[in-house]
Amino acid sequence: MKKKSRKRINPHGRTFSGIVISRRMQKTAKVAWERRLYLKKYERYEKRKSSVMAHIPEGIELEEGDKVIIQECRPISKTKHFIIIKNESK
Secondary structure (H helix, E strand, O other): OOOOOOOOOOOOOOOEEEEEEEEOOOHHHHHEEEEEEOOOOOOOOEEEEEEEEEEEOOOOOOOOOOEEEEEEEEOOOOOEEEEEEEEOOO
């Protein structure tokens, strides 16, 4: 009998630190982080948020509001291109 081979997800590329804002999907979390954008006209900064879907690997427990580190990886689905590396809130 053949065993199912699971592809390992190797993280590479950009790394972000953010907060889990949604945990309603299986093995997926929506992670958002704040960034500052300079407005030349008004000579000041404004706050903006970026958010992405991230894969939750086995062994990591998450809840909404947890601070996490995510890193870019190969496309896992149509919207998931990041994987959660570490839960910093625990």
